[in-house]
Amino acid sequence: MSTVFYGPLVTPTTGSLSSYLAIPNAALSVSRDTGTIQWIEEDVHPSALQDVMAKYGIVGEDLFLVELQTGEFLIPGFIDTHTHGPQVPNMGSGQEHELLDWLAKVTFPTEAKFKDVAFARRAYTSAVRRIIDNGTTTCCYYGSLHLEGTKVLADIVHNFGQRAFVGKCNMDRNSPDYYVEASSQDSVLHTLELITHIRSLAPSAGGSPSNALVQPILTPRFAISCTPELLTSLGGIAASDPSLTIQTHISENAAEIVFTKSLFPPSILPTPPNHHGPKPTETTYAGVYDAYGLLKSNTILAHAVHLEGSEVDLIKRRNAGISHCPTSNFNLRSGWAKVGALLDKGIKVGLGTDVSGGFSPSILTAVQHASIASKVVALSAPEHKHTQAHHHTAATTIPFANRHLPVSTLLYLATLGGAEVCNLQEKVGSLEVGKEFDALVVSVREDSGNPNLWGVDLDQELAGSGSETDKSELEGMLERFLFCGDDRNIRRVYVRGQLIGGKEFRRA
């Protein structure tokens, strides 16, 4: 049994950050059993569609055909590599603060409410629905510090069918009395209990726990909020369970960095696992995580705004990934990450909404702000003054550092880049044969009802042109969607072949 999608398709491809595939007439088949992409045929003329399907033995009752209309296209689902579930009710609050004040005045009071499991259930149900309907098929969630509330978050994500990592915050110090864990032992016990709970959630038919859509993730909130004892224990868990993913914050704000270094002088830091050469004589933020065995190839580091050169090298050596959160970084006046330079180093980078440091749960907003951040980097670069009067043209061979990110790279960050950060690039992040079908049906038509996006069908009507879409029109549709689109332009959201959200899903 297969579902065949027929219409335009846009996808990044592995290894290329500067180009993407835009196929005006694609046929793509998804197994209804496993949710994987079985085959993709390009340039299929409408008259040839039946023959193509017959070639693959798809006939009669085996077939469920989804034909896209003019102005619709398939795209991989968005991957949000950093957000906070219990902060969703705070979206759009507290933009006057920088990080540490914002945590104390805006964030912690709201997160503390999630001690109430009934409250958590209702709030998370609403929060996760919003995130899915914005096209996020994979999401890295920080819960609150509460075990029970975070179990509820995992349950809801599981029931909705989103792909996700769910962790409870570890935070046993430098937090308000009303919102701090009693001890590092408690923190560890609750963490292990959450991991057990999440792994017990029923995997989809025939799946194993390692193949489940919802996975646990170690979540030391940030170094400031964790005692050395707690970090040591979490490093031990990570060492004993190498498949376990880790998420934390790094180098977001100047005051945070100063505080971190003061808490972890070199004298108290353990020698990092896999460390060669003499022990570092100065603390770096990345070095703290590394010392406790928490900087690994399955570590997701949010922000990375003010990294020092040695940290960039260390992150590359450990093959950890960066979650770039431009909405938050602007909003909390943290600064802007040098994403282009990180990409040039070969470091994995994805996008994060960082709700509610960021005020939007949509990766589309993150794309727009990542574009702006890269333009701020370009305009701030020392050489800009000499070159800005000339005309730049994007070329695939030049480095990314100090240049604005083209549409192709923005698409990559929102999808396949995020998959790499989550070490899911073998499964999702692009529409390729053998991968699971985590995808969106996007509509840039007038009937999407979003007045901020000029429908391509209206363009065609005004021009009196036909409804055939060529490659350059499809590229224009993608750019229009990324810069003007919102949830109304996301008609369907699929995870592993299952329809789990989108405008049409909500209406049904």
Added chain:
Amino acid sequence: MSTVFYGPLVTPTTGSLSSYLAIPNAALSVSRDTGTIQWIEEDVHPSALQDVMAKYGIVGEDLFLVELQTGEFLIPGFIDTHTHGPQVPNMGSGQEHELLDWLAKVTFPTEAKFKDVAFARRAYTSAVRRIIDNGTTTCCYYGSLHLEGTKVLADIVHNFGQRAFVGKCNMDRNSPDYYVEASSQDSVLHTLELITHIRSLAPSAGGSPSNALVQPILTPRFAISCTPELLTSLGGIAASDPSLTIQTHISENAAEIVFTKSLFPPSILPTPPNHHGPKPTETTYAGVYDAYGLLKSNTILAHAVHLEGSEVDLIKRRNAGISHCPTSNFNLRSGWAKVGALLDKGIKVGLGTDVSGGFSPSILTAVQHASIASKVVALSAPEHKHTQAHHHTAATTIPFANRHLPVSTLLYLATLGGAEVCNLQEKVGSLEVGKEFDALVVSVREDSGNPNLWGVDLDQELAGSGSETDKSELEGMLERFLFCGDDRNIRRVYVRGQLIGGKEFRRA
């Protein structure tokens, strides 16, 4: 006959950029004849509402009462001080270019299509509807260079009942062959004909042409595209018709500035009207407009990203206004205007969407990007390195330069600041007795259907609290609307007391 609105009200007030009024229980009366605000009463308890109305003699059939629900509030309509009507179909296209390339490759080809009057009618009808439904009650439109198409734009705006300035672009050189005026004489004749046409549009009942909602505006596109002869003629029109408003671009992009200075060496510039002291020996961008009598108290200058100090002083002396267009300035890599420093100088500043240099027709997006731009300015300021680790708190007495703009100032720029730029501050821009009722009914409720905004009714439901709104909650509602809202949160759009748009209007 009066319409009385009862519910929360938010408005800036004249002279205060750092605070605004947030009144949880206001009653506001609008004359159904003139559209003006007759009276406003604060702190009206529900049980006292009938008495308040009786006090003003409003009883029985004279009354039309609009009671706002929990999560709704009144706010002045938004003022977009800079946008291009014929570029609306291009929203979200061409973000890889800087200004001069973008004009040649993206903008001029689209604007040229507006030679076809039937095309113009259909495209403008759709464009203006979008702009109104985003809450823009006053809009400064650049048309294309075409007389007939721009008449159509004015007709449509007039028929929809939006308050607006509409101008056709003057551009008789440095433009592509397919999109340039035949001569400066043609440009002037067409301009005068458009002015006559717009002034002939029927004013609302009992009004005079000077009180009409739609006004003509002189629109020399930018100095680059105008010959000295054309600028001289336009300056003459402005001198002979002092009420005529002027709009143009200034100092957007480095290459543009260099080109402008090369076109207007000091030797060819006339001595400016009202000029005291020796003639300037060096050209500045503002000085070019001044030399031709086009820099006046009713001139709207878009962008002002790279102003020199002497230009800032000149603009202040002439009392010209600035349209700050942050979405466009980021998108085309122009840079960021130093809005705080301009405000400290006492220069009038409003917001512009600058579609399609900006990719959104919503002033809400401009607000969000103005916030980001001000944070980029703050983070780039030399003193930031020394102060960022400390906690800033906003105070009303400190200067704006090099600081992020608080919510109060963002609200001001979007409303009353824009009115000042348009010299409409006596009529609109705030909700005050005697002004015309250009206003929005905003909803930050769940049933707005915007998943990116967490409804205050959901907050109250989760907290089990009542539906009374206090002042700090209302302030929170405003911030949430400005940062997370979109057209779905704009239930009704009123201009001069008439309902002309909004979500409810579209449904009706």
